[in-house]
Amino acid sequence: MAKGRKTGGRVKGTPNKATAEVRAYAQQYSTECIDGLMAIARNKKCVDVARVMAFREILDRAHGKPAQEIVGQDGAALIPSVIRFVVTKAPGADTRT
Helix, strand or coil, rough: CCCCCCCCCCCCCCCCHHHHHHHHHHCCCHHHHHHHHHHHCCCCCCCCCHHHHHHHHHHHHHHCCCCEEEEEEEEEEEECCCCCCCCCCCCCCCCCC
């Protein structure tokens, strides 16, 4: 396979027909789902964890999930590690490839 060339699948920008019907069906209930999440979030009798999760889901849909910075130890930038493997032939191993 040639490096960097796409060899199969959908052309970029083509909608996924397999999930389009399910997505369209689910979108009919978006308002009802948000209303349900708001009911949980505002219900003081609900467990705090459930309320926080409901608020988070609403915010994620309204504003998108917040970006997460990936850092290493002590907040330092990650430095890619290079791992080198040395393969040796076992004594008496067949030399044919």
